[in-house]
Structure formats: structure tokens, C-alpha cells
Amino acid sequence: MPDVNRGNRPLSPHLTIYRPQITSISSILTRITGNALLLSALLVVWWLLAAATSPSAFALADGILTSIFGKLVLVLSLWGLCYHLLAGLRHLYWDTGGSMEIVWAEKLGWACVIGSVMLTAICVAIIWEIA
Amino acid sequence: MAYLTDRKRAEGLGSAKEGTHHHWLMMVSSASLAVLTPFFLFTFAPMLGKPHADVVAYFGQPFPAIITALMIAATFMHFKNGVQALIEDYVHGVARKIAIIGTICLSYVAAATGLFAIARMAL
Numbered sequence: 334m335p336d337v338n339r340g341n342r343p344l345s346p347h348l349t350i351y352r353p354q355i356t357s358i359s360s361i362l363t364r365i366t367g368n369a370l371l372l373s374a375l376l377v378v379w380w381l382l383a384a385a386t387s388p389s390a391f392a393l394a395d396g397i398l399t400s401i402f403g404k405l406v407l408v409l410s411l412w413g414l415c416y417h418l419l420a421g422l423r424h425l426y427w428d429t430g431g432s433m434e435i436v437w438a439e440k441l442g443w444a445c446v447i448g449s450v451m452l453t454a455i456c457v458a459i460i461w462e463i464a
Numbered sequence: 465m466a467y468l469t470d471r472k473r474a475e476g477l478g479s480a481k482e483g484t485h486h487h488w489l490m491m492v493s494s495a496s497l498a499v500l501t502p503f504f505l506f507t508f509a510p511m512l513g514k515p516h517a518d519v520v521a522y523f524g525q526p527f528p529a530i531i532t533a534l535m536i537a538a539t540f541m542h543f544k545n546g547v548q549a550l551i552e553d554y555v556h557g558v559a560r561k562i563a564i565i566g567t568i569c570l571s572y573v574a575a576a577t578g579l580f581a582i583a584r585m586a587l
Contacts, residue, residue: 367546374539377508378574381532381581384523388516399513407512411505418501421494428491456505464510 356435359442363420366413373410411456416449486545493542497535504535520585529586536578544571 351357376398383394397403423441427433432441507528511519523529544567551563 364550367543368550371543371547374543375574378536378578378581380512381523381578381585384516384519385581385584391516391519395513395516395519414501414505418498422498425491425495425498456509459506460509463506464512 355439355442355446359420359445362416362446363424366417366420370410370413370417373407373413376406376410408453408457412449412453415452415456416445419445419448419452486549489545490542490549493538493545496538497542500531500535500538503531507531508535523582523585526586529582533579533582536575536582540571540575540578544568547571 380391380394380398383390398407423445426441432438511522514522523532547567548564551560551567555563
């Protein structure tokens with residue numbers, strides 16, 4: 334069998350050797366937000382289950398989610414959702430073969446970061462209005 | 465071993481294994497979530513902090529119930545496959561399989577719980 338002993342060959346440079354760039358940071362943020370959104374999704378499921386269970390269970394879940402800490406978590410979740418959504422659209426666009434050049438990857442990276450903050454503010458304003 | 469050709473020994477050992485199937489699942493779920501997310505956000509978020517009876521009545525309506533149910537199903541299937549990619553990058557050996565199975569179980573349990581809650585309020 335080949336590759337039984339890979340030897341002590343040098344490995345290609347990895348994360349630790351590179352200075353942070355918008356391309357790498359925007360990619361890492363996509364992964365962090367996507368996985369961290371599990372907490373938000375579970376909170377939503379808990380809130381829905383509590384609403385379906387009883388008024389007292391709902392009072393507990395709703396009380397925690399609408400507390401200052403709960404609101405902080407929800408707004409951070411909203412930002413994570415906005416960022417992950419924009420980064421996901423970027424991936425779908427890249428899958429068509431468009432804008433693969435580094436200069437465009439960098440521009441789209443900044444668009445995701447700045448756009449997610451703007452989108453979060455817009456969403457909070459809309460929810461504030463219709464709530 | 466001596467009877468196997470080099471090609472036969474190498475087949476199925478590549479990193480892709482199932483080809484592009486996983487990527488396709490991510491594309492389908494992300495595209496559907498891109499559409500569902502704004503609908504979900506503006507049906508779900510305004511109900512936070514509302515009285516219990518109003519919330520139950522609200523999710524008893526067809527539109528909020530269907531949007532929320534679709535969002536829960538699509539989210540956790542997207543999560544299940546997305547976390548698998550994360551685990552495959554950082555976890556190896558038996559721990560990798562345990563982590564992936566755990567993620568799949570968690571995703572289905574959370575999705576089933578959310579769908580049950582919607583069904584209970586809507587039906």
C-alpha cells in the first residue's frame with residue numbers, strides 16, 4: 334500500500350503563518366456564524382415548544398428571550414443570520430463561476446461584513462415598526 | 465492484494481467519495497433558506513413578547529405556521545450537512561463518526577420538536 338509512511342516531510346503553510354486578510358476572515362466568519370446559529374435555532378424551537386405547551390412555560394421562555402440578555406443574544410443572532418445569508422449568496426454566486434478574481438473576492442468580503450451590519454439595523458428597525 | 469490493479473486500489477479513497485452530492489444539498493438548502501429567511505424573520509420576530517393567547521392564535525394561521533415549519537425543516541437539514549463539513553475538517557477517526565452521528569441526531573430531534581410545536585398550535 335502506498336502512503337503507509339508519509340515520513341517527516343514539511344507541510345505547506347497553514348493558518349498560523351498568514352496575516353489576516355478579508356478573504357480568509359470572511360470565510361472563517363461564515364463558518365463561525367453558521368455553526369453558532371445552532372444556539373439561536375434551538376432558542377427559537379424552545380420558545381415555540383413553550384408556546385405550544387402552556388402559558389407558564391411560555392412565560393419563562395418568552396421572559397428570557399425578551400430580557401436584556403435575551404435581546405442581546407437575539408440581535409447578535411440576527412447579525413449572524415444576516416452575515417451567513419450574504420456569505421451564502423456569495424457562495425451561490427461563486428458557484429456560477431462569477432467574480433472569482435482576488436480583487437472581487439475582497440470586495441464581496443467587505444460587502445458581506447458591512448452589508449450584514451446594515452441589514453441587521455434595517456431588520457431591527459422593521460421588526461420594531463411591525464411589532 | 466496482488467490481483468488488484470492500481471486503479472482499483474485507489475477508487476473510492478478520494479476525498480470526495482460521494483462526489484458533488486453534499487455540495488448540491490448545501491446549494492439547494494441555502495437557496496431555499498435565502499428565500500425563507502426574510503419571511504420567517506418578519507413573521508416570527510414580531511411575536512416575541514406578545515401574550516401567550518395571541519402567539520398561539522397567530523401560529524394557528526396557515527401562513528405563519530407553514531413558513532415557520534418550512535424554516536425549521538430547511539434550517540436543521542442545512543445545519544446537519546454544514547456541520548458535517550466542519551467536523552470533517554477538524555475531527556478524525558472514530559470521534560469524527562461519533563460527532564457526525566451526534567449532529568445528525570441533534571438536527572432531527574430539534575427539527576421534530578419545532579414541527580411538533582407548530583403542529584400543536586396550528587391543528
